[in-house]
Amino acid sequence: MGSRGYSKWLTATITVALAALSASTAISxxxxxxxxxxxxxxxxELEISLNSSxxxxxxxxxGRIRAQQALREAVAQPKAEHLEQTSYPxxxxxxxxxxxxxRNGTPRQPLLVPLARACLVFNSTRVPPVSLxxxxxxxxxxxxxxxxxxxxxxxxxxxxxxSKFKAKVRVPRLKGGRMGVFATRSPxxxxxxxxxxxxxxxxxxxxxxxSGVDLVDGTPILDIKPYLPYCDSIQGAAVPxxxxxxxxxxVASVSFSEGFSASFAHCWEIAGKKSLYASSDxxxxxxKQVLSWDIRSVSQRNQPHYPVFKKGNGKASYDSxxxxxxxxxxxxxxENDKVPLHSDNVIYHLILEGINVSYxxxxxxNVMVEEAMVSSDYANVIQNxxxxxxxxxKLS
Amino acid sequence: MGSRGYSKWLTATITVALAALSASTAISxxxxxxxxxxxxxxxxELEISLNSSxxxxxxxxxGRIRAQQALREAVAQPKAEHLEQTSYPxxxxxxxxxxxxxRNGTPRQPLLVPLARACLVFNSTRVPPVSLxxxxxxxxxxxxxxxxxxxxxxxxxxxxxxSKFKAKVRVPRLKGGRMGVFATRSPxxxxxxxxxxxxxxxxxxxxxxxSGVDLVDGTPILDIKPYLPYCDSIQGAAVPxxxxxxxxxxVASVSFSEGFSASFAHCWEIAGKKSLYASSDxxxxxxKQVLSWDIRSVSQRNQPHYPVFKKGNGKASYDSxxxxxxxxxxxxxxENDKVPLHSDNVIYHLILEGINVSYxxxxxxNVMVEEAMVSSDYANVIQNxxxxxxxxxKLS
Numbered sequence: 001m002g003s004r005g006y007s008k009w010l011t012a013t014i015t016v017a018l019a020a021l022s023a024s025t026a027i028s029x030x031x032x033x034x035x036x037x038x039x040x041x042x043x044x045e046l047e048i049s050l051n052s053s054x055x056x057x058x059x060x061x062x063g064r065i066r067a068q069q070a071l072r073e074a075v076a077q078p079k080a081e082h083l084e085q086t087s088y089p090x091x092x093x094x095x096x097x098x099x100x101x102x103r104n105g106t107p108r109q110p111l112l113v114p115l116a117r118a119c120l121v122f123n124s125t126r127v128p129p130v131s132l133x134x135x136x137x138x139x140x141x142x143x144x145x146x147x148x149x150x151x152x153x154x155x156x157x158x159x160x161x162x163s164k165f166k167a168k169v170r171v172p173r174l175k176g177g178r179m180g181v182f183a184t185r186s187p188x189x190x191x192x193x194x195x196x197x198x199x200x201x202x203x204x205x206x207x208x209x210x211s212g213v214d215l216v217d218g219t220p221i222l223d224i225k226p227y228l229p230y231c232d233s234i235q236g237a238a239v240p241x242x243x244x245x246x247x248x249x250x251v252a253s254v255s256f257s258e259g260f261s262a263s264f265a266h267c268w269e270i271a272g273k274k275s276l277y278a279s280s281d282x283x284x285x286x287x288k289q290v291l292s293w294d295i296r297s298v299s300q301r302n303q304p305h306y307p308v309f310k311k312g313n314g315k316a317s318y319d320s321x322x323x324x325x326x327x328x329x330x331x332x333x334x335e336n337d338k339v340p341l342h343s344d345n346v347i348y349h350l351i352l353e354g355i356n357v358s359y360x361x362x363x364x365x366n367v368m369v370e371e372a373m374v375s376s377d378y379a380n381v382i383q384n385x386x387x388x389x390x391x392x393x394k395l396s
Numbered sequence: 397m398g399s400r401g402y403s404k405w406l407t408a409t410i411t412v413a414l415a416a417l418s419a420s421t422a423i424s425x426x427x428x429x430x431x432x433x434x435x436x437x438x439x440x441e442l443e444i445s446l447n448s449s450x451x452x453x454x455x456x457x458x459g460r461i462r463a464q465q466a467l468r469e470a471v472a473q474p475k476a477e478h479l480e481q482t483s484y485p486x487x488x489x490x491x492x493x494x495x496x497x498x499r500n501g502t503p504r505q506p507l508l509v510p511l512a513r514a515c516l517v518f519n520s521t522r523v524p525p526v527s528l529x530x531x532x533x534x535x536x537x538x539x540x541x542x543x544x545x546x547x548x549x550x551x552x553x554x555x556x557x558x559s560k561f562k563a564k565v566r567v568p569r570l571k572g573g574r575m576g577v578f579a580t581r582s583p584x585x586x587x588x589x590x591x592x593x594x595x596x597x598x599x600x601x602x603x604x605x606x607s608g609v610d611l612v613d614g615t616p617i618l619d620i621k622p623y624l625p626y627c628d629s630i631q632g633a634a635v636p637x638x639x640x641x642x643x644x645x646x647v648a649s650v651s652f653s654e655g656f657s658a659s660f661a662h663c664w665e666i667a668g669k670k671s672l673y674a675s676s677d678x679x680x681x682x683x684k685q686v687l688s689w690d691i692r693s694v695s696q697r698n699q700p701h702y703p704v705f706k707k708g709n710g711k712a713s714y715d716s717x718x719x720x721x722x723x724x725x726x727x728x729x730x731e732n733d734k735v736p737l738h739s740d741n742v743i744y745h746l747i748l749e750g751i752n753v754s755y756x757x758x759x760x761x762n763v764m765v766e767e768a769m770v771s772s773d774y775a776n777v778i779q780n781x782x783x784x785x786x787x788x789x790k791l792s
Contacts, residue, residue: 021414087487131577144591190523226579231507231581233633234623237535
């Protein structure tokens with residue numbers, strides 16, 4: 001009787017225990033599987049992320065390597081054996097502050113315009129004032145500069161060795177005929193470097209005052225050299241006929257209209273303080289000198305009575321007595337030509353030190369200066385310019 | 397009897413089943429846990445890998461961005477407002493083949509050495525022959541070139557805006573005194589650009605023959621411009637006293653030793669075919685013309701009787717009548733000076749078209765030309781040079 005009860009109890013206990021154990025292990029197993037599944041999917045996620053990150057890494061690395069290689073090529077030092085591809089980077093040593101605010105009006109024979117002044121301002125790090133010592137003892141100097149206004153100047157930085165240029169340019173006296181560009185002083189050359197002689201007026205600190213210039217305001221300067229007559233002045237040098245005829249074009253006379261004085265006096269009140277000229281009279285002399293030599297292009301000269309409405313009336317070529325670069329889109333100095341379409345006369349413009357001087361010229365070559373106005377971007381033009389007052393002591 | 401046996405069997409079955417179930421769930425649980433642990437550690441691994449990959453990715457990206465930015469700056473088109481940092485890369489349009497094989501001997505007043513010839517060879521892609529049309533009608537031209545022999549030329553490509561240079565150079569007549577470099581024609585300038593005038597003899601295809609040159613063989617040419625006397629020839633240009641005195645140094649006489657003819661005839665057999673000169677007589681005239689103007693440096697002139705053993709005897713400055721750049725390490729043209737240490741006379745050397753001409757000069761300025769030898773690197777020097785035969789028709 002007792003043992004049967006006991007074994008029944010034992011059996012029941014064992015059964016319950018086993019049942020509990022089963023249940024608990026089943027529950028544990030259930031949770032474990034759940035966790036395992038979660039981990040599994042997390043592993044899959046991580047693997048996907050890792051893959052994508054590795055791919056991105058490889059792409060960034062490739063991009064970095066490419067950029068570094070291009071950078072190396074861009075700044076590579078040229079090897080001596082490949083001198084044909086060598087590019088010599090020239091950094092300007094200074095800039096020109098010129099009375100000529102635009103290319104329009106720059107004289108073809110600058111030394112015949114002695115009042116045409118420019119102040120060269122040199123970077124004082126690259127050109128310490130002591131490096132200019134002795135320059136003032138020369139009467140003249142050479143300026144080597146960049147034709148920075150060339151519309152195609154940007155080609156210099158893109159495959160400079162393949163910059164295209166027009167091999168021939170039009171020459172006025174050949175009536176539209178062309179000559180090789182190297183037979184001219186056209187600005188449109190493979191290396192856009194200009195050369196001009198000027199008179200040395202004074203040297204002060206890191207600045208040089210010149211006269212008889214044909215440089216445009218803002219021109220970057222690469223070098224200044226003393227003029228040595230025994231090397232640079234060649235007696236009896238010959239030029240072709242088509243050059244000689246083009247350059248001695250003096251006008252018949254230059255007069256100022258009655259209205260001019262009033263308009264100019266008004267300008268001078270604003271502009272006088274920043275001018276390179278001592279007085280309004282001196283500035284007026286400059287106007288007269290510049291206009292004494294016909295600065296119009298040959299086509300304009302040949303058709304004085306036809307109304308002309310085009311950009312750049314009175315345009316003169318840049319640094320070039322004998323080329324007529326009508327194809328240079330930015331040769332124009334001035335766009336707001338007040339040109340009456342059916343008048344007998346054409347109004348030309350000349351901008352000196354930001355002052356817009358308008359004039360007419362009749363068929364006999366008599367110039368009538370109409371008026372002067374402060375041009376719309378005067379403030380920009382004249383900003384930071386040095387004035388006559390800085391040079392007064394040295395010039396007197 | 398039967399039911400008790402049945403329930404015992406049932407109990408036993410249930411017990412066994414539960415035991416089996418427990419065992420199996422325990423085993424499953426065990427394996428699940430094992431897998432779960434493996435997954436856990438895998439997850440940790442993956443997380444570490446992913447982290448490290450993401451960090452690497454960020455680093456590569458930063459490197460790429462930096463490289464691309466540097467690349468952009470290196471090739472950036474300059475903005476007009478930042479012209480101060482603009483570098484204008486100038487690629488030569490051609491090279492000089494000159495009778496002067498080294499800087500040593502280049503004349504100070506080249507136009508006084510009319511037999512000094514050079515053949516300019518232009519890159520026919522950049523300078524198509526038509527672009528030279530009309531140049532031959534001018535008697536003279538300007539050559540704008542690079543002072544490629546400057547020892548510090550490589551600084552141009554490293555931070556060109558900060559290339560250091562000596563602000564003042566020694567000027568002979570000031571007995572060691574210095575002048576600003578821009579008051580001289582010294583080659584050591586921030587922009588190493590040279591300017592020289594020469595006579596135009598002939599133009600053929602993409603080549604120009606010049607005379608009266610002072611250019612060194614191999615000089616890179618940036619530009620050639622016609623010489624316009626009404627712009628470029630300035631009457632009465634003044635220079636400082638210390639310039640004037642230095643340049644009219646003619647020697648008393650130039651004679652050829654007895655041994656010269658034999659040694660020179662031997663040279664001419666080898667060199668005559670490749671020479672820019674029509675005959676050995678013409679070449680001998682060249683030697684005489686070059687040596688007629690004292691090309692020695694001032695210090696050498698002042699101490700003719702002291703034995704001198706140094707590199708570059710007879711060194712003349714490059715494109716520079718009035719500077720004495722003894723500090724230019726590579727100014728020497730020739731290193732194998734045969735200089736007897738205790739002799740009264742010094743032997744100088746001059747290399748023309750690869751022919752080494754040796755001479756002495758006594759205290760009265762009489763030059764005795766000793767002998768001529770084909771120099772050791774003659775083949776290199778004269779390689780690809782055009783010869784007189786190419787120009788014969790044009791010159792006669």
